[in-house]
Amino acid sequence: MKNIIEIDTEKAVLAFDPEIGMFRGEFIGLNGSADFYAESVQSLIEEGRKSLAVFLDMCREKNIEPHRSFSGKFNVRLEPRDHAAAVFAAAAEGKSLNEWVSDTIKVAAAA
Structure with a gap:
């Protein structure tokens, strides 16, 4: 089970916070924080839409790109045995390590 939902084309990670007894969502591809809370899944989606709209409005007002940019490069530290x-x-x-890692991530991220 993946705890990711899509709200208005943006992906958010969901979790349950037992300390406050609420669901929490956080958009993950944005240039800033846009999180939201609710007591039910349906309410969480509604709050997510509101939070996203406020975030995007602020970005427009301040002329800020709302989406994070990704270079396509990252470093991974592994135990030598795992490497x-x-x-x-x-x-x-029959693949390079880079091809294998890239393909493995694609499969894992799509599941």
């Missing part, structure tokens, strides 16, 4: 295992797995599939 070796990944190299062997990539070679077994």
Whole structure:
């Protein structure tokens, strides 16, 4: 089960906060914080829409790009044994380590 929903084309991660007894959502592809809380899933979606609208309005007013940009590059630190295992797995599939990691992430992120 993935705790991600899409609200007005933006993806948000959902969680339940037992300390306050509410669901929490946070948009993950934005240039700033736009989180929202509610006691039911339907209310959470409604609050998400409101939070997103406020965030996007503020970005327009301040002439700020609302979406984060991603370079396509990131560093991963692994235990040497895990690094070796990944190299062997990539070679077994006839791929470079970069291709293998990229393909593995695509599969895991789509599930």
